[in-house]
Amino acid sequence: MNRKVGIKDIAARAEVAASTVSHVLNGTATISLEVRERVLGAARELGYLARRREKATIAVLRSIMLAVPSDTLPNNQHNLFSWTLLSRLMRECERRSIRVLPIEVDTPNFSGAKLVEQARQAEVDGILLLSDDRADLLRAIAGSRIPAVLMNGEDHEMQIDSVTPGNRFAARYATNWLIKQGHRSIMHLTWEGRGTVRRRRDGFLDAFRANELSLETAYVHYAEGYFPDMGAAAMRRWIDKHDGLGGVTAIFCAADNLALGVIGALQEANYSLPNDISLVGFDGVALGEFTSPTLTTVSVPLDYIGLAALNLLEQRIVAADPGMPANRLELGCRLTVRGSVRSLR
Incomplete structure (x- = not known):
């Protein structure tokens, strides 16, 4: 059985006195920033901080x-x-x-x-x-x-x-990144969902405003829901209406599920990703790793x-x-x- 790590072990690793370690961990004296960082680094490396935090957790939830x-x-x-x-x-x-x-x-x-x-x-x-x-x-x-x-x-x-x-901020960040890649005519494919989904649309539009770009080329296109077949149907409607991509160079989907459907619809119409059009999803679910090409996405900390x-x-x-x-x-x-x-x- 491994011996439990204590203050003396941390002191030895950080090359300070045990009393200094005690002061750093308990906040009982003023210690220089350099020494404090060294002590905390040693405590973290030895696993002491994680065990102390776990031990201090109050078990109030049964x-x-x-x-x-x-x-x-x-x-x-x-x-x-x-x-x-x-x-x-x-x-x-x-x-x-x-x-x-x-x-x-x-x-x-x-x-x-x-x-x-x-x-x-x-x-x-x-x-x-x-x-x-x-x-x-x-x-x-x-x-x-x-x-x-x-x-x-x-x-x-x-x-x-x-x-x-952080749906709105994340959508704004992703759209801003697309704009920095040179895209100016971007579709946001979404659906009439709850507030969390609407925040993604808001962030998409925020990025255009922040870059002082016209909202006339910030296209918000709606699918009937978030399932892949609904994303594919929405993409087909867009292509049929515009007799092609309608000048759009990138699509930002409000969910990876929609993006999966878009990939299929684009392939059916003989469009190549990313040569003809770029695609970004939102959620970061595992399936995006296995699409062809692999899907750029906003990864949510699930x-x-x-x-x-x-x-x-x-x-x-x-x-x-x-x-x-x-x-x-x-x-x-x-x-x-x-x-x-x-x-x-």
Whole structure:
């Protein structure tokens, strides 16, 4: 069995006195920045910081109700976003020995009152709600005073805590990157979805404004939904209407699912990616690695949304303050550049 790392081990690695390590870790004296960084670096390398943080975590969560739309439960190629998020969340709950009670929120005759009633009967410590931000549902949860966090959704009335990707900023960043590659005539393919999807459209338009480009070449084109066949149908409608690409040099899709459909429709019409047109997705699901060409996409931190939600839930429970304002946490996304974009410069 490996011996536990202690202050003396850190002191030896950082080449300082044990008392100096104690002062750095506990903030009990003024230490120079150089020494402090050396001590923390040694503690991090030896795994001491991670173990100390884990030991300090207050185990206030024993059970949670996980309220999800029914289409997120089966694992298939069309709901990899939700499935990846939930899989990571469930692993973390298992690690912390948190009991999870799943419930579908979009079944017939389901209501916020019913959700609250079942949560109270189960005596859960809190509720995690995924991708369902109907106002009546959120009001019922907020009125119950049961600690709750909305994941991947927007509470416009700011009644409960929420955690979501930084959709608007990420879309603006991706569109700005396309503009820097020389693209000026860009289509944003989206659908009439919830607020989180509309934020992606907003970010797309933000980038044109920030670059002082005309919105006349910022085309917003709508599919009937986010499934690949709907993306393909929308792309075919565009090609038929414009007798080609209509001058568009790049397409920014509001979801990778749409991008997968666009790839098929473009191939059917004998267009080559990225030679004839560039393509960017949003979500960062695994399928983008296997398309031809591989899909450039905005990668959402799916592994961290559930973790952040659990932390917000614990924070709410520990505070035990009914007057504490709701927290809205946005997580940064990153652009994963692959082979589906060609620079025009």
